[in-house]
Amino acid sequence: MQNIQLGAISKLIIHNVGNKANDEGTHFADSMTDFVNIEEEVGQLIANNFKFDELFNFHFVPTLDLNPVYQFVKTIFKENSSFIDQSRNCARYLYDKSSHPKIKGGEFCMVYIRNCQVNEVTADALAFIKSENKETILKVTPSGNGFDMHTEKGININKLDKGCLIFNIDPEKGFVAAIVDQTNRSAEAQYWREEFFNLKVINNEFHQTNEFLSITKKFVTSQLPEDFEVTKTEQIGFLNRSVDYFKTHETFDKQGFEQEVFADGNVIESFRKFDNSYRVDNELELADSFEISDRAVKKQAKVFKNVLKLDRNFDIYIKGNRKLIEQGIELDGRKFYKIYYDVES
Structure with a gap:
């Protein structure tokens, strides 16, 4: 800043x-x-x-x-x-x-x-x-x-x-x-x-952080569902892990980010293609390693969707482990989510 x-x-x-x-x-x-x-x-x-x-x-x-x-x-x-x-x-x-x-x-x-x-x-x-x-x-x-x-x-x-x-x-x-x-x-x-x-x-740490998080959000919300079968909870999980990476690291490393957030080799390859294409189309010059701007992370975290909206009845905020929520369908066709937890407050 x-x-x-x-x-x-x-x-x-x-x-x-x-x-x-x-x-x-x-x-x-x-x-x-x-x-x-x-x-x-x-x-x-x-x-x-x-x-x-x-x-x-x-x-x-x-x-x-x-x-x-x-x-x-x-x-x-x-x-x-x-x-x-x-x-x-x-x-x-x-x-x-x-x-x-x-x-x-x-x-x-x-x-x-x-x-x-x-x-x-x-x-x-x-x-x-x-x-x-x-x-x-x-x-x-x-x-x-x-x-x-x-x-x-x-x-x-x-x-x-x-x-x-x-x-x-x-x-x-x-x-x-x-x-x-x-x-x-x-x-x-x-x-x-x-x-x-x-x-x-000016290509400073705020710009680098802000743009890379924007690229990640666009990939997860638009390109990822086209390339793979992913649920809404899985998409939210990717977004949460993206923000968590930037919140818990002082320096960004692209290869480390890909492994921590996406893990799967096919997803990483898809992300790299999207990232390269996006940079060319938008004339962006981003480094693969840079100091992370806390203010840019706070700005982007506000627009990263972690809310699962179910009709007009329920909003489920997914902030952590997506393995604690399961999706299913009843015999009569009704959809449901099962949520696991330890403490109610």
């Missing part, structure tokens, strides 16, 4: 970027925004929404120097006086990339933050914020001997629609960035990360 503390805001500017497909245009600010009375709230908006487990670099083919936003950011870090001009360049480029009809227009804000702490390094940062959805609040104001109430729309400081936080670290490798995209997760709306910034995930 990264130890990151944000510094003090020194510059802030807001532009409005519409949808290009709908010819909504852009509206540029001529000067920076006065943030004296809102610095705490803007800082809270940034601090509350970014997570730093999965980090990214700027990326571009054939060469990083052809990435427009990378060049704009690089110029700002070198020449602070270019902040307004480069923020306009960023807004223009974002407008060019906002060409899908489902992309919402909104306020585009850039914030310069000084003296952030990233592990043991002190570095400035640039925050990109795009607000697409407004929250409605009820505002109460005095009126004569009573009070009036009316609605106002604004930005929720606890929920960021889109954001990117770029630290002035390793510029030759594409800086270090964290990203947020809460509003658009469909394929056509990945423009924020992939089209506008063109970011590529």
